[in-house]
Amino acid sequence: MRTARIDRNTSETQIAVAVNLDGTGVYDVSTGIGFLDHMIEQFARHSLIDIECRIVGDLHVDQHHTVEDSAIALGQAILEALGNKAGIGRYGSAYSPMDETLARVALDISGRPWLVWKAAFSQPRLGEMDTELFEHWFQSIAQAAGITLHIELLYGQNNHHIIEGIFKGFARAMRTAVTLDPRKGDAIPSTKGVL
Numbered sequence: 362m363r364t365a366r367i368d369r370n371t372s373e374t375q376i377a378v379a380v381n382l383d384g385t386g387v388y389d390v391s392t393g394i395g396f397l398d399h400m401i402e403q404f405a406r407h408s409l410i411d412i413e414c415r416i417v418g419d420l421h422v423d424q425h426h427t428v429e430d431s432a433i434a435l436g437q438a439i440l441e442a443l444g445n446k447a448g449i450g451r452y453g454s455a456y457s458p459m460d461e462t463l464a465r466v467a468l469d470i471s472g473r474p475w476l477v478w479k480a481a482f483s484q485p486r487l488g489e490m491d492t493e494l495f496e497h498w499f500q501s502i503a504q505a506a507g508i509t510l511h512i513e514l515l516y517g518q519n520n521h522h523i524i525e526g527i528f529k530g531f532a533r534a535m536r537t538a539v540t541l542d543p544r545k546g547d548a549i550p551s552t553k554g555v556l
């Protein structure tokens with residue numbers, strides 16, 4: 362079973378995260394930030410990764426620790442569930458339209474964390490969530506899961522569409538990258554023999 366569970370308690374956040382890479386996109390998300398819940402739910406639904414993500418964070422300080430730690434824990438859980446990465450697609454990409462917006466996400470589960478982020482928002486907040494934290498969320502999950510992640514907003518106006526298009530594109534790219542390819546069998550998808 363490609364599953365993992367991360368329980369992480371610090372003075373800033375108490376987190377319980379669980380993933381099933383071979384799920385159907387079922388989710389149970391509660392971070393205390395409604396808009397972040399909405400995005401993680403989109404990620405689960407469109408990646409088909411089952412995700413449980415429960416956080417009690419220090420939101421009386423600000424949203425930074427909660428947003429960051431949700432991405433770190435989710436990334437750690439995905440990395441652990443991937444095991445030695447035998448047989449995975451490894452690469453994934455998606456063009457992600459949402460009404461007037463088009464985003465592109467391309468990624469490699471490479472073990473070499475990197476984020477290229479070319480997107481910006483015209484609003485400081487969506488719901489109660491600070492839009493500057495979205496880049497940090499992707500930076501944190503790329504770092505924790507060892508993903509080379511390129512995200513670009515090609516065009517778009519509506520801030521909700523922009524970030525939702527990006528999350529859904531990330532989800533579909535991850536679906537391709539984590540899915541087992543039966544033609545690969547137990548082979549590690551690298552000529553180096555390790556990922």
Ligand SMILES: [Mn+2]
Nearest residue numbers: 399521522525
């Ligand atoms: Mn929405």
